[in-house]
Amino acid sequence: MLRADFNVPMEDGKLVDDFKLRALLPTLELIYKNSKKCIILTHFGRPKNQDPNLSTKPLADWLCAHNFDVGFAHKIDQIKTIDNKFVLLENLRFFDGEDSGDESFAKSLAELGDIFVFDAFGVSHRKTASTTKLPKLFDSEQKFIGLLMAKEVDALTKFVKSPLRPYSIVMGGVKLEKTDLIKSFVNLPCELRPDNILIGGGLANKLMDDPEGKKLHEELLVMSQQNSVQLVLPTDFVERKDIGSESIAKFGQIISESRRVFCNGTMGVFEEPGFEAGTREVLRKICEVSKSGMTVAGGGDCVRAVHKFGLELGFSFVSTGGGATLAFLTKNDFGQSAKTP
Numbered sequence: 001m002l003r004a005d006f007n008v009p010m011e012d013g014k015l016v017d018d019f020k021l022r023a024l025l026p027t028l029e030l031i032y033k034n035s036k037k038c039i040i041l042t043h044f045g046r047p048k049n050q051d052p053n054l055s056t057k058p059l060a061d062w063l064c065a066h067n068f069d070v071g072f073a074h075k076i077d078q079i080k081t082i083d084n085k086f087v088l089l090e091n092l093r094f095f096d097g098e099d100s101g102d103e104s105f106a107k108s109l110a111e112l113g114d115i116f117v118f119d120a121f122g123v124s125h126r127k128t129a130s131t132t133k134l135p136k137l138f139d140s141e142q143k144f145i146g147l148l149m150a151k152e153v154d155a156l157t158k159f160v161k162s163p164l165r166p167y168s169i170v171m172g173g174v175k176l177e178k179t180d181l182i183k184s185f186v187n188l189p190c191e192l193r194p195d196n197i198l199i200g201g202g203l204a205n206k207l208m209d210d211p212e213g214k215k216l217h218e219e220l221l222v223m224s225q226q227n228s229v230q231l232v233l234p235t236d237f238v239e240r241k242d243i244g245s246e247s248i249a250k251f252g253q254i255i256s257e258s259r260r261v262f263c264n265g266t267m268g269v270f271e272e273p274g275f276e277a278g279t280r281e282v283l284r285k286i287c288e289v290s291k292s293g294m295t296v297a298g299g300g301d302c303v304r305a306v307h308k309f310g311l312e313l314g315f316s317f318v319s320t321g322g323g324a325t326l327a328f329l330t331k332n333d334f335g336q337s338a339k340t341p
């Protein structure tokens, strides 16, 4: 049984970017070669009820196109009746017990497999039945982390433990919740703490314009001053849908003086022509740092931008996680080896 993260961007039932699926190919091939049958579990999107647009069925087609013999099960009790080597289960979030972390739901899944492989890095920080309860139902000799999980943990551990400085974090996108993670970065012990935090995108607008955002901005300013972190926000914009040229230059300068950069952000609405420059130029500057330092990109949309501008080879590492990558980098227990389920 494999818990994977097949939560990939789709539009009108078509895959937009299969980066996360390709990253799982080594695990899928290894299991395919070495087992009689494997049940694949994943969540997909954030369905309310059983939204047919968020079925995992199209993902079975992707597996089929990659020469895996695969069947699809709408319900758990169908799994036993399917003879294909891979059986992909319907969206875990269609089942009542997944998000609530229900133990009996986890048990009904665990009964179907002898060996459990966890390779869903993207949701490794979430507390759901399949990520926390299910692994516990297998003995230690029966459960493993997958190759992708190992690769992510290895690359990100090297990144956080690196002594290279200045260390800069570039944050963007739209989610105001990211402010909590920015606070976590600022409050890390000094050996793990970044020197600079650059904030762009809709997130920066919210911190400057919204009443709730302004309050968070104040709190962030105080904390960062206390902890000697330089916080930098944009000073000019293109219709508030991208950062302006002065900000691009300022961000670029700080980035080029850095030796280690983590990027979770698009600086603007990079999907629309006319608002690409901020994201593209900032990403390009980060790639230059890779030559003498370390660079990591993470986050669904951020990585989509990395691919759109053809920069994937320019980064030291491109993570398949967003929230999981941020949770990993802001974790404060690198004295021990990183914890996995």
Ligand code: ADP
Pocket (backbone or CB within 6 Å): 172, 173, 174, 175, 200, 201, 202, 203, 205, 240, 241, 242, 264, 265, 266, 267, 268, 269, 270, 271, 298, 299, 300, 301, 302, 303, 322
């Ligand atoms: P990620 O997936 O990389 O963590 P988010 O999901 O938080 O990032 O946000 C990505 C989205 O943010 C992109 O689709 C982009 O169009 C949007 N965005 C960036 N800047 C702005 C802005 N100034 N106004 C509106 N949307 C923005």
Ligand code: MG
Pocket (backbone or CB within 6 Å): 299, 300, 301
């Ligand atoms: Mg996103």
